[in-house]
Amino acid sequence: MSTVPAEPVGFPSTVETARVRHGDGGPSPSLAVVEAIADLADVDPADLPEKGVVLYDHVDPDALNALVAGRPDADVDVSITVADYDVRVGSDSAVARRSRD
Numbered sequence: 001m002s003t004v005p006a007e008p009v010g011f012p013s014t015v016e017t018a019r020v021r022h023g024d025g026g027p028s029p030s031l032a033v034v035e036a037i038a039d040l041a042d043v044d045p046a047d048l049p050e051k052g053v054v055l056y057d058h059v060d061p062d063a064l065n066a067l068v069a070g071r072p073d074a075d076v077d078v079s080i081t082v083a084d085y086d087v088r089v090g091s092d093s094a095v096a097r098r099s100r101d
Contacts, residue, residue, distance in 0.1 A: 020093060023069060023092060028061075029067075041053070052083060058083070064080075076090055
């Protein structure tokens with residue numbers, strides 16, 4: 001995985017988050033979302049479906065990629081909920097955190 005150490009970004013500082021950068025030779029935005037969630041779940045991204053986390057059940061990955069990929073100078077901020085995770089996807093990274101109950 002290409003995660004950056006967990007850090008709060010746009011979320012309260014007491015919340016555990018995982019950030020994965022996308023673009024510039026890295027993963028696509030949708031894959032960055034999957035990798036960030038997998039990092040928080042402490043599983044391999046390929047094992048997320050076994051945990052009940054399937055990105056396509058929550059958002060069209062191709063549409064997400066088209067919306068944010070290749071726009072490094074744009075002010076893009078997409079917020080989605082994927083299973084038990086809140087995710088923000090910006091122009092260069094995806095940040096995931098566990099949803100509050």
